[in-house]
Structure formats: structure tokens, C-alpha cells
Amino acid sequence: MTGTLVAPVDTALAGRAVQVKVPATSANLGPGFDTLGLALARYDELEIRATATAGVVVEVHGVGEGEVPLDASHLVVRSIAHTFERAGVALPGLELVAHNTIPHGRGLGSSGAAIVAGVVAAKGLLEGVVDFTADELLELATELEGHPDNVAPALFGGLTIAWVTPEGPRHKKLIVHRGVSPLVLVPEHEMSTALARSLQPESVPHEDAVFNVSRSALLVAALIQSPELLFQATEDKLHQHYRAAAMPETDRLIQALREAGHPAVVSGAGPSILVLASDPSERAAATALVERVADTVWQALPLAVDFKGATVVNAER
Incomplete structure (x- = not known):
């Protein structure tokens, strides 16, 4: 020290x-x-x-x-x-x-x-x-x-x-655009971070790595300047689909949210879902969709x- x-x-x-x-x-x-x-x-x-x-x-x-x-x-x-x-x-x-x-x-x-x-x-x-x-x-x-x-x-x-x-x-540290309206969807069950990490492969295809480099750069721009780009910016090929089998309900809800145009991703190692909505009305629409299609109980937390x-x-x- x-x-x-x-x-x-x-x-x-x-x-x-x-x-x-x-x-x-x-x-x-x-x-x-x-x-x-x-x-x-x-x-x-x-x-x-x-x-x-x-x-x-x-x-x-x-x-x-x-x-x-x-x-x-x-x-x-x-x-x-x-x-x-x-x-x-x-x-x-x-x-x-x-x-x-x-x-x-x-x-x-x-x-x-x-x-x-x-x-x-x-x-x-x-x-x-x-x-x-x-x-x-x-x-x-x-x-x-x-x-x-x-x-x-x-x-x-x-x-x-x-x-x-x-x-x-x-x-x-960067300041997030005031239009970004996060929504966290929290299930009743837990997920081990160690288990989630164990499902990640040691190497990934070159094209997937390039894909994520582009989306990561775009995500920074979307979060600080251009929230309208958040849907494309939250695409991922490095980790979420490898972990999907360990949290099937999370994966199913993310797919349903993204099919409806909401920029939904796994929060950390999961199983919670983060929706990076571009305004409060989109956040409300995402919450309503989950209430309609979820098979289990999810707590919706609209957070600043x-x-x-x-x-x-x-x-x-």
C-alpha cells in the first residue's frame, strides 16, 4: 500500500x-x-x-x-x-x-x-x-x-x-445522458457468479471479438450522447449466449424484450436483467411486457x- x-x-x-x-x-x-x-x-x-x-x-x-x-x-x-x-x-x-x-x-x-x-x-x-x-x-x-x-x-x-x-x-468515469432510464428486473432465484464465469469459453471466434469491440465503443457513445443507439449498442456475442442455459427464464425474457425493441441485457453475471431504456415511457412498456410474458415473479426496479x-x-x- x-x-x-x-x-x-x-x-x-x-x-x-x-x-x-x-x-x-x-x-x-x-x-x-x-x-x-x-x-x-x-x-x-x-x-x-x-x-x-x-x-x-x-x-x-x-x-x-x-x-x-x-x-x-x-x-x-x-x-x-x-x-x-x-x-x-x-x-x-x-x-x-x-x-x-x-x-x-x-x-x-x-x-x-x-x-x-x-x-x-x-x-x-x-x-x-x-x-x-x-x-x-x-x-x-x-x-x-x-x-x-x-x-x-x-x-x-x-x-x-x-x-x-x-x-x-x-x-x-463518464456522465450518462439524462435520457437513459435504467430498468432492473430481479427474479426470486439467485445465480452464482463463479458458475456463470465457468460457462465462458477460454477463446472466442475472431469475428465475435471484432463484433463486441464495435458494440462496446458504440455503447459508450450511446450512453453518454446518443441513447437512440442503445438497442444496437447492447448486442453481444462474447458471453451472454454461453451462459443462457444456466438461466433459461432470463434468456427467454431478454429475447422477448429485444424482439419488442428494448435494449435488454444480462445484469452482471445474472440472473437479473438490465433494460437501458432511452426514456421513461420505454421503461414502462418493458415492465408491462415482462408482466405479460414472464412465467415466474420478477421485481421491476426503475432506477436512476x-x-x-x-x-x-x-x-x-
Whole structure:
């Protein structure tokens, strides 16, 4: 960790507290496999307090309540501990209260949000002790997540392009056109990201790679400048059809939506669906279509694009 030490490390961090808010994300966006991500206005909100008593106390409300661990293995806690370790600062005791609304196992970046929550919480708790650059925060989150396409938009908001260099992961944040109206369709069942990735072949035909390069470039233009191009821009030949057999209802609904002219794609590893509508009326039409043709229950979430990314504020009492 190359965080800059700006003051002698105070081992008595007890009493410091921060409030953290992290958005959901959708990665890939069709053709932008492992590269493009979008922050969405649905949030996990947490309060984290450093204590003088060793150990961890975790309280979870909402999504994950009664399911996720309530000890040091909790992903937010592991992310905080990782950041402290990389900064060379001893970890204090921790009290964590989480209010979660991001669905788990649905392709909306819940694990990335938890990792980012821990990284920015550690940043807040260490304010005045260690400073972190944006690249360092992205590197810390990527070390835990494995790839930057979800953690970049969760950290920085908006549309992000993420890539990896020999010096570490990097990102570019772009502001999405105000006409873009995302719709997320969330099923009741989950999908394992590891399983989804295992269905991806090691190599793809040259023409498919060229196809996706063109659509990825077009998608950036469509999202920031020309929403009318979103349908063509969300075409993909690299990953979605390889994973279709593992989530047949997702695949069927995407085909139905696209046959009706809606720019629908798998959200992240799935099984949720992201519709990048070009206006609110198209979003409503897509919702109505799903209500007519779906065989199972899907929750329709009309969401704005989040432009801020993760936020952290001092919450000391």
C-alpha cells in the first residue's frame, strides 16, 4: 500500500465512526464484458465504529439479514481489515450496522458494494492518519473482488470504463445522458457468479471479438450522447449466449424484450436483467411486457443512474 502517512499513527482510534453509502452496480452492459459498469440508485447504508474492545460486532438489517455472517468473516469487515493491513495500521475493534437493499446473488454487484463499503469505511476511519488516492482505493477493492468492473462504478458512480495495467487497475468515469432510464428486473432465484464465469469459453471466434469491440465503443457513445443507439449498442456475442442455459427464464425474457425493441441485457453475471431504456415511457412498456410474458415473479426496479458513487461521512457522536 502506498498510502501517504500524514501523521503518527494513533493506535487509539476508538470512538471514530463513519456512515457509508454504496450504490448497486450493473457490469458488462451487454458487450462490455469485464470492462463497463454502471452505478444504480439503490443502496446499502452502513455505520461503522472503531472500539477499544478487540473483536467485531455485526448487525444486519434488510437484504442478507439472518443469512450473512455476523463475525470477522463478514465481507465488509474483511475489506476493512484488508485496507488497514495494506496501510500498515493495526485494526481496532469494530461495530458495524448494515441496512442493505441491494439484492444478493442477482448480478447487481452486492459483493462489490460490500467490498467498496469496507474500503471507504477504512478510508474514513483512517482520515488524518493515512491518505488514499482514487487509484489506491480501486486497487484495494480489486484485490478483493478479482476484477474492477463492479467496484469501479460502486466507488466512483456513473458509467465507468475499467482496465488493468502493470501498475494496477485504472478507471475512467463518464456522465450518462439524462435520457437513459435504467430498468432492473430481479427474479426470486439467485445465480452464482463463479458458475456463470465457468460457462465462458477460454477463446472466442475472431469475428465475435471484432463484433463486441464495435458494440462496446458504440455503447459508450450511446450512453453518454446518443441513447437512440442503445438497442444496437447492447448486442453481444462474447458471453451472454454461453451462459443462457444456466438461466433459461432470463434468456427467454431478454429475447422477448429485444424482439419488442428494448435494449435488454444480462445484469452482471445474472440472473437479473438490465433494460437501458432511452426514456421513461420505454421503461414502462418493458415492465408491462415482462408482466405479460414472464412465467415466474420478477421485481421491476426503475432506477436512476447514481452519479456520486460511494460516500463516507464522519459519524462521531
